Every structure is written in structure tokens, then in C-alpha cells.
Amino acid sequence: MAEKEVIHSELAPAAVGPYSHAIAANNLVFTSGQVAIDPKTGKVESDTIEGQTEQVMQNLHYVLAQAGVSFDRVVKTTCFLADMNDFAAFNSVYGRYFPENPPARSCVQVASLPMGLKVEVEMIAVKG
Secondary structure (H helix, E strand, O other), X not given: OOOEEEEOOOOOOOOOOOOOOEEEEOOEEEEOOEOOEEOXXXXXXXXXXXXXXXXXXXXXXXXXXXXXXXXXXXXXXXXXXXXXXXXXXXXXXXXXXXXXXOOEEEEEEOOOOHHHOOEEEEEEEEOO
């Protein structure tokens, strides 16, 4: 069995439960879902889907960077929306992070997200 490496970024918000920011194993990086908590304040600073998506993507940027990868190495994302009516607005922000060759993706509406948030995203990236 391959060794697993726990990834923790001081620049991303602290985990709100018993999980790691990411785990690296077998040349893959699996992030936990990130929500729109500002790591500097520990609070949600936006109530719009666009603002929350931007914060989520910035948080994921910090986690991926700590693992030594960037958005161009992401191969799969899973996106959770509290309201599928936010799909187009979510895509307008999300798409800026993947201008070419976007990863495979699943996007689903969920009954609710922690703290009444609008969006959560998790990623899988390839190292190397």
C-alpha cells in the first residue's frame, strides 16, 4: 500500500471537523471540500454565490499549492450547490480557474451545506 501524506495549509481555513485539507497518495492529491470561510477572519465574508465561489477557489488554491500542484493539474472536481439556480453564476467564477482543458466534473444540488453556505468544492489533482 502506498504511503499517504497529510496536506495542511496555514493559508486555508482551519478544518471544522476531523479531516485533513488534503491527502496525497500514489501521485494523486485528494482535497477535502472547501467552503467560503475566509482564512484571515474565520468567517463567511460574502452572501453571494459569486463571492463564495471565489473564496472557495482561493482556499483550494492554497491547499493545492501546499501539495505542490495547481489548478492545471486538477483532473476531477465535485461541486455541491445549495441551490441549482446558482449554477450559471457559479460557472462564471469557476470557469475562470480552468480557462483551458477543464477537469471532469460532477455538480449536484444538496439539501444544505455547513453554516448555510451556498457552495462547496472538492478536487483531485495529479502530481508531477
